[in-house]
Amino acid sequence: MSTCLSCNDLHVSFKMPDYTAHAVRGVTFEIPEKQTISIVGESGCGKTMTALSLLRLVPEPYGVIHRGSIFFENRDILKLKKDELRRLRGGKISMIFQDPMTSLNPLITCGKQITEMIECHTTLNPKETVDRTLQLLGEVGIADPSRTFSSYPHQLSGGMRQRVMIAMALSCSPRLLIADEPTTALDVTVQAKILDLLYNLQHAKNMSMMLITHNLGIVADIANQVIVMYGGEIMEFAPVTSLFNAPAHPYTKNLLETIPHTDNKKGRLQVIPGDVPTLRNIPAGCPFNPRCSMVMDRCRKEHPPLYNLDTTHTVRCFLYDK
Template sequence: MTCLSCSDLHVSFKLDRCTAKAVRGVSFDIDDKSTLGIVGESGCGKTMTALSLMRLIPDPPGKIEKGSILFEGKDLLKLPEREIRNIRGGRISMVFQDPMSSLNPVYTCGFQIIETINQHLSIPRKQAEELGEKVLSEVGIPDPSRTMTSYPHQLSGGMRQRVMIAMALVCSPRLLIADEPTTALDVTVQAKILDLLHHLRETKSMSMVLITHNLGIVGDIADNVMVMYAGEVMEFTSCKELFENPLHPYTRNLLQTIPQLEVKKERLKVIPGEVPTLQNIPSGCPFHPRCDQASERCRNEHPGLTLSSPDHHVRCFLYDKQA
């Protein structure tokens, strides 16, 4: 069964002299009780896609131009703001990149958790406090009652991120969006947070979207992977298929940047060039200036997303069967 279905999503931002196309025709489905990994370099449209699912694109200057996002029988893009607020934080929750800027520094963690509960659940304050402590315990915080009375600056980065996860889970969402949840955390804490998210997704039978620039992170967690570049989907398939049979040159380049323990004394590979600015996307395939397999057709024509094999979509002329 499908948890959420996004179709032909377009998001733009109006700048002083032009319009930046942040998301261009993105479509995907998220299955129930599964994890979708969205991967790509910074500026590829991953976060804008996630914010669109929550209807959090700042308007102005941003605007969701077209598309549909179907969730529990409703198109989220057509719902009135009052109804979307009931879904946001309740049925769909999000863990943001930086917990220090996401948590309010002048309120205790407990106050902010209870505020989230009060927004979606009509329960007495005492019961809300107990629920807050319960969910803090579930995310691995050793002293929940003390954390409820602590301010964000009194906690470590890893503990703050666990508080953010607790706030996202306290109303038992059907879909959790985690946007670069391990940013600015050291490697050991990163691993613990990722293991925690994977464990919670399984025990709570929810779906999850994991956004990252690192393909290595999604390898052990995601069921399906969507690779984005310049606001478009470059490749979409199962995680197993992507690692065993990557098709798009960009995907292969991303995989080559993952450090390999068995390879000794070899420089880490980098993708040459830079991600294009969204107001100056190249003609044809947006990746062609950085691609070592680009042809004249890639420079002049825009490739569509084609099905190269069952459940494996790729946007590349190398696999265009009609070519």
């Protein structure tokens, strides 16, 4: 399986007035060509910062990528010049954000926002650009592309706006699409449709996709591999079937228990006790130790490395130290 992107030992931190917050701490993963990899974890665990790093969009000047490499098409993204980065963003790698209302410009029609992207990254003439835009709007399931083309974002529903965002992200046929919580702002039925659409487009267009979500439930049908993050670190990394059938990390098991089931015997939704640590007070040892039901003495003192359970499944937990 060839690799689309490989991220190695990524560290991102924020310089706060009185301390340095380490938001991403030594994250390493590969996104295989034409596959979907998902990052899951609770709020604040570093999912968005990891994704933004792939496009070097970590908010400056306080946020800094201070270590690591991100290889894409044989080049380290962290070493690209400004104009090379501009060509990469929205061209070869594009991103869909959580809230389409803040990502679309309220003063420009949807059509114009997409044509601008195409003009930036391709050599199509104006007529071809408009045709391509209408075609894209059709591909993302918009019933009346010409009408949407001339609509302003506020004239569309949340689901339609997210479809426009997806059309924009696809406008230059990216090799990698990053979707950061693409359905969180939508209601449940629309969520399912947008996820279906992303799944179908990823296959039809032979792209790689990185899907970020805090809800493990939605990755089962879409992702090939799943990264579980906690406190800025990867806690478990596995093919989706292994993760669901044989979750190894106590945190992953807890996350799976929080997925609502209609046959939940206990009758109530499970919660993970305790809170996600803030970056100011990441505990010593394993960052999950204060909430872990399997905690051992050494978890409070030593930092667990990643253990390989097999060639595809790794977990950061002393329970697997043989």
